[in-house]
Amino acid sequence: MRSGRHHHPPIGRRLAAVAATAAIVAAIQLPIAAPAAAAPAPGAPTIGDTLFAGIGNGGYDVTHYDVAIAYNDDKTIDATTTISATATQELSSFSLDLEGLTVGAVQVNGVPAASFDRSSDPATSSYKLNIVPVSPVSGAFTVQVAYSGSPVTHVDPDGSSEGWVLTSDGFTALGQPVGTMTWLPSNNTPADKATYDISITAPNTVGGAPAAAVSNGQLVTATPVGDGSRTTWHWQQNKPMATELAMISYGKYLTYESDIALSSGRTIHEWTFVDPAVTTANQTTIQARRAALPEILNYLEAHYGPYPGDSTGFVVDITSLGYALETQDRPYFERSVSQSTFIHELAHQWFGDSVTPGDWNSIWLNEGPATFIPTQYAYDHGTSANSTATTYFNLWNSTAASNSRWTIPPAGMTDPADLFDWQVYSRGAMTLEALRQAITPAVFDDVMKTWTTRYAGQSRDTHDFIALAEELSGRDLTAFFQDWLFDADKPAWPATSTLTLASAPATGSVHPGDTVDYTLSLANTGQVPLTGGIVRVDAADLVDDADLATLPADLVASGSTLQWTVPDTALGDTATTTFSATVKAASSGGTLTATATGATLGITCATCTSTLTTPVVTGPAPITEADLTDATRNGVTASPDTIAPGAKVTVTLPTSAYDGQTVTALLFSSPRTLGTSTVTNRAITVTIPADAALGAHKLALADASGALIGWDDLSLAAAVAGTGSGSGTSDAASAGGTGDPLASTGSTIAGPAIAGGALALLIGVAAVTLAAVRRRRTTE
Numbered sequence: 001m002r003s004g005r006h007h008h009p010p011i012g013r014r015l016a017a018v019a020a021t022a023a024i025v026a027a028i029q030l031p032i033a034a035p036a037a038a039a040p041a042p043g044a045p046t047i048g049d050t051l052f053a054g055i056g057n058g059g060y061d062v063t064h065y066d067v068a069i070a071y072n073d074d075k076t077i078d079a080t081t082t083i084s085a086t087a088t089q090e091l092s093s094f095s096l097d098l099e100g101l102t103v104g105a106v107q108v109n110g111v112p113a114a115s116f117d118r119s120s121d122p123a124t125s126s127y128k129l130n131i132v133p134v135s136p137v138s139g140a141f142t143v144q145v146a147y148s149g150s151p152v153t154h155v156d157p158d159g160s161s162e163g164w165v166l167t168s169d170g171f172t173a174l175g176q177p178v179g180t181m182t183w184l185p186s187n188n189t190p191a192d193k194a195t196y197d198i199s200i201t202a203p204n205t206v207g208g209a210p211a212a213a214v215s216n217g218q219l220v221t222a223t224p225v226g227d228g229s230r231t232t233w234h235w236q237q238n239k240p241m242a243t244e245l246a247m248i249s250y251g252k253y254l255t256y257e258s259d260i261a262l263s264s265g266r267t268i269h270e271w272t273f274v275d276p277a278v279t280t281a282n283q284t285t286i287q288a289r290r291a292a293l294p295e296i297l298n299y300l301e302a303h304y305g306p307y308p309g310d311s312t313g314f315v316v317d318i319t320s321l322g323y324a325l326e327t328q329d330r331p332y333f334e335r336s337v338s339q340s341t342f343i344h345e346l347a348h349q350w351f352g353d354s355v356t357p358g359d360w361n362s363i364w365l366n367e368g369p370a371t372f373i374p375t376q377y378a379y380d381h382g383t384s385a386n387s388t389a390t391t392y393f394n395l396w397n398s399t400a401a402s403n404s405r406w407t408i409p410p411a412g413m414t415d416p417a418d419l420f421d422w423q424v425y426s427r428g429a430m431t432l433e434a435l436r437q438a439i440t441p442a443v444f445d446d447v448m449k450t451w452t453t454r455y456a457g458q459s460r461d462t463h464d465f466i467a468l469a470e471e472l473s474g475r476d477l478t479a480f481f482q483d484w485l486f487d488a489d490k491p492a493w494p495a496t497s498t499l500t501l502a503s504a505p506a507t508g509s510v511h512p513g514d515t516v517d518y519t520l521s522l523a524n525t526g527q528v529p530l531t532g533g534i535v536r537v538d539a540a541d542l543v544d545d546a547d548l549a550t551l552p553a554d555l556v557a558s559g560s561t562l563q564w565t566v567p568d569t570a571l572g573d574t575a576t577t578t579f580s581a582t583v584k585a586a587s588s589g590g591t592l593t594a595t596a597t598g599a600t601l602g603i604t605c606a607t608c609t610s611t612l613t614t615p616v617v618t619g620p621a622p623i624t625e626a627d628l629t630d631a632t633r634n635g636v637t638a639s640p641d642t643i644a645p646g647a648k649v650t651v652t653l654p655t656s657a658y659d660g661q662t663v664t665a666l667l668f669s670s671p672r673t674l675g676t677s678t679v680t681n682r683a684i685t686v687t688i689p690a691d692a693a694l695g696a697h698k699l700a701l702a703d704a705s706g707a708l709i710g711w712d713d714l715s716l717a718a719a720v721a722g723t724g725s726g727s728g729t730s731d732a733a734s735a736g737g738t739g740d741p742l743a744s745t746g747s748t749i750a751g752p753a754i755a756g757g758a759l760a761l762l763i764g765v766a767a768v769t770l771a772a773v774r775r776r777r778t779t780e
Contacts, residue, residue, distance in 0.1 A: 326348030
């Protein structure tokens, strides 16, 4: 007895299916090979700086330096530095920057290194301590270096000195741009910032006078050691700091302390150190600078955000370096402190220290602001009659295009000897003033403050600054910055102007049919002639309620936007153009707003928006059949005047004044809205509802306010079979047939032919089915 009937596929298909299934199962069971891990590799021996090709190291990021230096009576040091870092790849070897000194031991993760050696290439400022750990390192790791000897003074490509500098009573170590590597094994690049603990152990006195050791950050402890003749000064820097901003100094110092209340709500401590050999007059000046610290810091906070550090103060030593330096928290000065230089170095705490250049070709972002800000400060405090606009335009204007200073672009230097030259200080400050005028002062202030607050504690470069300026200004500044930062010639000073859009009437309501006159004015308020100015007017909210008159030749409409090509305008002159608009008859409760904006840089708006309104027009009472008298026909005609329900009728209006207006058709005697249409060539087409009653009707038209335009008689009659209505066109007929689209499609024999075809199809299907049944029975 069979329990059921099964259909078996041909054996070939069954074998193919089995084979395919087996292949799938086998594939599932095969182990999936994991991606091969990258083999350990040496870290790059340089960070790739565009000016100092040999500095910095790849493969890791330093997070902290723990430095312990013992300064000996013979002016040598014994030191240990422990570096905490994170590997960005699995390192088979890596390097640190260290110039001079003797390395006694290196440990990686507490284990002596397999090997270490030294290499150098002075032409690229490359001085390397190359380290091979016992086993490759990855993730977080530490490296400890023990070293000793007499630190060297580094000579920069421009001939200036930095690094470890001996003084008559001790030493001062400064690091910009690369000198920190003379006393600190490090990743010596401004692109890699870290925190620091720096302990300096040295004698309490020098020649019987009190001595002190100073560094960045906060003084944590000053602890006597040994027999009490020596002290360990422990300084801690908890804010990210680049190696070039680290400073240590030891010698005879007068120490001054105070607490400074900041407007941002914090109180920070001041540590200031002054060599007692500084002249009496300079000592007096220095005390005046100390007294000004709170006001200057709060001024800078107001403009550029909270003070970045946890302490403040400064160091004045007697050296012959020839410069001051923005060492973090505690700037360094030589012998005395001028007002302008003092503000310059304090401004660096925001520009250069908190936000550090990721590449030395971005140093203009340090020196440009630090040059600009003292000028701004002096003008704001009334000690200078010249604003930044006057100061830097005059400098630009007085420096001839043929002057070789223009040939070194601030962000495109190729020679490290040019690092501290005119183009990063003076041209850098001019760039900022030109930007201020190009994007307007308010936007410029926002850019500068956002730069220091958004990127506090980070390393950034010129391209980041350009992106921020474009983001906040909404402008494409590619050409501007190319001209000012990258081109090796004199850049163009931007024109500035004030834009006004005025309307007559200036405010209030206007009525249908009224004309509004608009005047665009652009006053050249800048320092150079205005050329190539473009102004745009957004008229989208104007043209929906008003019609523009013919525009003057200097105004071009593109959609609802008007563009004014401003004629060249001399200093102090004003260019103007006008246009008009007439309020549409149908405007009711609308707004007419036009807004002007400067499409070119340097345009500031005075009054750039005009807004008027139209009163709400109370519509007439609804139209009734009683309104449809011979006196209100008003020349409206319906053609044809007799049609079938569902057909279309053309309604002609009495005058072309209605062209473009929207009208509503109504069918009486019982009022029935037939929809709205836009009048074209004095006419509209109306479709009569298919369920409209037969008989006499009236077809009326109303304007947008609902007022009666006119009417005409219209008769609805049944369609003649096979022909539709005698004189109208139905929707069905317009689709290709006549009359009833279901009853009269095709020829008179179409129905029987289709029926016969269907019958033949059914008979064929039945025959095939019967044959199949017979075949199945035969095979059972």
